[in-house]
Amino acid sequence: MRDVLYLEQIxxxxxxxxxxxxxxxxxxxxxxxxxxxxxxxxxTPQRVYYHVKRLVEAGxxxxxxxxxxxxxxxxxxxxxxxxxxxxxxxxxRLGLRRAQDELSLGYLLDLVERVQADIAGLDRTRPELPSLxxxxxxxxxxxxxxxxFDELRTTLQDLFSRYGGAEGDAFRLAVACYPxxxxxxx
Numbered sequence: 223m224r225d226v227l228y229l230e231q232i233x234x235x236x237x238x239x240x241x242x243x244x245x246x247x248x249x250x251x252x253x254x255x256x257x258x259x260x261x262x263x264x265x266t267p268q269r270v271y272y273h274v275k276r277l278v279e280a281g282x283x284x285x286x287x288x289x290x291x292x293x294x295x296x297x298x299x300x301x302x303x304x305x306x307x308x309x310x311x312x313x314x315r316l317g318l319r320r321a322q323d324e325l326s327l328g329y330l331l332d333l334v335e336r337v338q339a340d341i342a343g344l345d346r347t348r349p350e351l352p353s354l355x356x357x358x359x360x361x362x363x364x365x366x367x368x369x370x371f372d373e374l375r376t377t378l379q380d381l382f383s384r385y386g387g388a389e390g391d392a393f394r395l396a397v398a399c400y401p402x403x404x405x406x407x408x
Contacts, residue, residue, distance in 0.1 A: 225304050226303055226307055230309040236280075238306055242273055250299055251301055254298065255289070255291075256297070257296065274299055283302060286298055286299065333398065374397070378395070
């Protein structure tokens with residue numbers, strides 16, 4: 223089972239985005255038959271099989287085994303991934319694209335889409351997949367915001383200059399800085 227399955231086909235998204243099928247997928251995190259899933263969801267095996275069949279056709283579920291139960295062959299199925307990411311390309315770009323600079327929200331959205339697609343395309347079968355994720359929260363007063371952005375840009379440009387040679391393993395470095403919504407007590 224993969225960690226993430228990146229969905230780029232509308233048929234896959236359509237098969238996935240039905241509440242009953244999502245429940246079936248959750249049940250199929252571990253290999254199960256339609257009869258076992260039906261019992262867990264209090265549904266008929268035929269109804270579950272209908273949804274499993276659609277999920278198999280979309281490439282979201284795989285038949286992993288078969289067993290004989292009372293003289294009948296029963297398939298055992300498993301979800302293809304633990305998480306499913308929908309490609310933003312499924313909806314496409316709506317409206318006209320405005321020129322965007324690196325301080326715009328549109329630029330950040332484009333960057334996140336690119337990172338999402340890059341991560342989804344990584345070969346997870348490699349024995350070692352060197353990567354680093356860092357997240358944190360900082361607070362910058364409005365009068366220091368531009369100075370902070372300039373310092374961050376200078377630091378990153380220094381890293382790009384020092385490690386931007388033609389030799390060695392290639393890595394993509396993406397840094398996102400965006401306002402954090404204040405949490406409210408409700």
